[in-house]
Amino acid sequence: TNFGEHSIVAARASVMIYDDANKKWVPSGMSQGISKVHIYHHPINNTFRVVGRKMQDHEVVINCAILKGLKYNQATPTFHQWRDNRQVYGLNFASKEDAENFAHAMLTALETM
Numbered sequence: 001t002n003f004g005e006h007s008i009v010a011a012r013a014s015v016m017i018y019d020d021a022n023k024k025w026v027p028s029g030m031s032q033g034i035s036k037v038h039i040y041h042h043p044i045n046n047t048f049r050v051v052g053r054k055m056q057d058h059e060v061v062i063n064c065a066i067l068k069g070l071k072y073n074q075a076t077p078t079f080h081q082w083r084d085n086r087q088v089y090g091l092n093f094a095s096k097e098d099a100e101n102f103a104h105a106m107l108t109a110l111e112t113m
């Protein structure tokens with residue numbers, strides 16, 4: 001992470017992007033696979049972002065700001081999603097615990113903004 005940021009959660013998930021044109025979820029990045037997805041907090045300016053890197057080759061497959069008012073949708077116990085003005089992100093978690101840990105950190109971050 002950049003200077004001053006620290007991880008408040010790390011969860012295992014397959015990072016997906018919704019392909020609006022074809023109405024289907026596609027893996028973010030070069031290939032399907034599990035990533036380590038963090039929420040990084042920058043305490044100086046109290047900002048948060050989601051950064052995910054593939055476990056296998058460290059490809060960054062998500063790097064998006066968490067903006068105040070983001071609606072975090074827990075569609076199923078292991079598939080959560082949110083949108084920004086460009087796209088819809090989906091996290092297909094490796095376990096319910098990963099999902100619960102990530103959701104707790106996300107909701108906590110949103111409360112402090």
Ligand SMILES: CC(=O)N[C@@H](Cc1ccccc1Cl)C(=O)N1CCC[C@]12C=C[C@@H]1CC[C@@H](C(=O)N3CC[C@@H]4C=C[C@H]5[C@H](C)C[C@@H](C(=O)O)N5C(=O)[C@H]43)N1C2=O
Pocket residue numbers: 016018025071072073075076079081082083088089090092
């Ligand atoms: C108002 C609004 O934006 N609403 C969004 C959701 C939202 C609400 C509030 C705040 C933000 C957001 Cl983002 C919405 O509804 N959106 C966002 C784009 C897509 C979708 C639209 C329609 C479809 C219909 C069904 C569902 C879907 O996609 N679901 C269901 C769970 C299920 C779980 C897993 C994945 C699996 C990885 C592959 C695939 C599989 O199971 O084969 N799949 C799925 O099928 C996954 N949809 C959506 O989520």
